[in-house]
Amino acid sequence: MTKENTFFGVKEIARRANVSIATVDRVIHNRSGVSEKTKKKINDIIKELDYQPNILASRLASKKIISLAVLIPKVSAETDFWEAPLNGITRAEAEIKKYGVQIELFFFDLNDPNSFNEQAGLILEGHFQGVLLSPSFIEEARKFSEACHKLKIPFTFFDSDVPEQHNLCYIGPHLFQSGYVGAKLLTYRLKEKQQVAVVNISKETDNYNYIQIEEGFRSYFKDHSLPGEILRVNIKDTDSLSVTRQLTKILNDNENIKAMFVTNSRVSAVATFLEKSGRSDISLIGYDFLKENIKHLEKGFIDFLICHKPEEQGYRGVMSLYETLVLGARVEKVHFMPIDIITKENQAFYKN
Amino acid sequence: MTKENTFFGVKEIARRANVSIATVDRVIHNRSGVSEKTKKKINDIIKELDYQPNILASRLASKKIISLAVLIPKVSAETDFWEAPLNGITRAEAEIKKYGVQIELFFFDLNDPNSFNEQAGLILEGHFQGVLLSPSFIEEARKFSEACHKLKIPFTFFDSDVPEQHNLCYIGPHLFQSGYVGAKLLTYRLKEKQQVAVVNISKETDNYNYIQIEEGFRSYFKDHSLPGEILRVNIKDTDSLSVTRQLTKILNDNENIKAMFVTNSRVSAVATFLEKSGRSDISLIGYDFLKENIKHLEKGFIDFLICHKPEEQGYRGVMSLYETLVLGARVEKVHFMPIDIITKENQAFYKN
DNA sequence: CTGAAAGCGCTTACAG
C-alpha cells in the first residue's frame, strides 16, 4: 500500500555521480557552470536510469510562473465561432493554473488587419514565454511569427495554418480534405442533372482557408468524374437582406441547383433563406456547431454540419505550449483535427 | 515573475486557528481525534479562506498508492474491438502513475459468463479502491456491483450500461440514438421499394446492447413513416463460411434488399461477402474503427462506420475513478460518448 | 485530543 521505490530521482543520480543534487539539477536543465566531464557523467547516469523528472515536485518547488499570450479574433455576433476556442483556452488555463501557468488574452478584429498588428506588438513587449495564435491574416501573422522566432518565443498556430514558419506546431483542420468530405456528403444522394453551388459568405473571398476548402470540394467531383459545373457564389455583404437578394437571383438563374455547400459557419443565413422561401428540396451543408446552425439542422434545412472541434483546438493549443515549456516534451509539428460530421440525429452528443 | 501568494495553505489556517498544521490536516481529511470546538474553528477558517488543497503537494507527500481494478473482455481475433479501450486505459495509467495510481487488469471471456464471475471474485478479494468494468453480462455485473457497493468501492461502467445500479458513472454510447443515426445514414439515399436488413452477427442475439441499437434503428423508420418491412437477419455462427451461406440465402430470397445495417463491428464480414459476390449496389453500415473495417470502407464496400470513441471510453473511465479518489471531484453520473460518423473521406483524421 | 519534526522530489539563492 505504499509507493514503490521503483523510480530514481535526483538524489540517486547525485549519489552515483558523486556530486550534489544542485549539480544534477544544473545538468538536467542545461544550465551553465558545470564542467564537461561531470556533465557527461551525469547525463550518462540519467540515460542509464531512464530518469523521469517528477513534475509535481518540480512545479511545487519552483517559484517561476509561466505566462502565455493568446491572440485570437474577438467574439461578436458575426464571429461567434470564436466562443468555442476561447472556452477551450479557458478550460486549459483552469487546469494548469495550479502548475504556475498564467494566460493573457489579446483580441483582434477580424475586419481589421491593423488590430492584429497592434495586439501582436503588445505581446512582443510583454515578455511572454509562449504564444498561441490564430494567424487569420497571413502576411501580418508571418511578420509576427518571425519576430517571435527572433525572440525565441515558441508559438503555436491554430484554426488555420501559415506554411513554412518556425511555429512549434499547427493544430487545426486539414481544410482540403474537409472540403472533400463536404462534397462526398453533398453528392451522396444527388441525382443526375442536379447542380451544385459553392457559397462563400464573407468579405474576404480570397481567404486562403476558403480556397483550400473549395479545392478539396472540387477535387472530389474530379476524382469521381461527377458531371456538371459547380457554381461559385460569392456573397460579400453578410447581412440577411443581401444574402436573400443574391440567393434568390442565383436560384432563379439556375433552376437545377439542388445542393449548396457553404464554406464557413454562415450556413445558417442560407438555411434561413431556404426556410423562408420554402425550398426544402435543396440539400445544404456548412460548417460549425453553432446554436444558429443547430437550430436549422434540427428543422431539417441543413443536412450536415462539418466541424473541427474548435474547443479542443483552443485547449490543445494551450497545452502544446504547456507541454514544451513546463514538461519539456516534444510535440508533433502538425496536429490535424478530425473532420466531424454532425446531423440532426447525432448532434445532441457532439463535443465541440 | 514569481508566484503570487494569493492562495492560502494549511500553514495559514493553522496560524489563524492557533493550532498545528497536523490538526488542520486531520480536519481537512475528516480524521478522528479532534475536539468539536477546534474542528469547527478550523472549518470556519477553511470556508472563509476558500481553501483549495494543493494536489501536487498532497500527492507528493503521500506515500499511499491508489490501486484500481479494470475488468474487461480479453482481446482476441473475434473481439479486437477491445484493443482500443485497453489503449485508453493504458494511456490513462501512464498519465497518473506519477500521482501514485496503479492499475491491475482483469480479463474475462466474452463467451463465458463464468469467467466474468471468477475475475470479479478476484477483484473483490484484492482490496482495490476503485473498479472500471464493462458489464457485458448484465446479471453477473449486477451481482458484482452490489458487492462493490457493499464494500464501498466506487465503480464505473463503460461501453455498456446497467441501469439502476450504484455505479459512480456510465461512460459510453447512447445506443438507441446510435441505431437511430445508423438508420438516417442508411436511408439517406435509399429509393422507394428498396428494402433494408438489420444484420446481427453474434452468438448472443438477445444481448441488451443489440436490442437497444435495433430499437433506435426501427424508431427512425417509424418516426419518418418509411414504408417497407425491415428484415431481421441473425447469424449465430460468425465464421466466414456461415456468414456467406446465410447472406446468400437472404439476398436470394429478398431481391429488393439494397441496404444493410450491421449492429456490431463484424460488418467487415458482410463487406467481404459483398465484395466477393460483386454486390456493390448494396449500401452497408456498421460499427467501429477497426483495421478490417477501414479496409472495406476504403474499397467502398462499407458506406459509413459509426463509432463511439472506444479509446476515450477507456481513458475517461479510468480518469473518472482518479478524479473521485485522488482529486475528490464529483463526476457526472452519465457521460454519453459522441456518435461519430466515419467515411472513406474523413477516416484518416479520426481519433478513436 | 494535539504538536514537533521529518520527508516527498525537486528548485533556488547563497557561499565558496
Add this chain to the structure above:
DNA sequence: CTGAAAGCGCTTACAG
C-alpha cells in the same frame, strides 16, 4: 565550477 541548506505545501509516524 560545486555544494549545503532552506523551502514549496502537504502527509505521516511518533510522542505526549
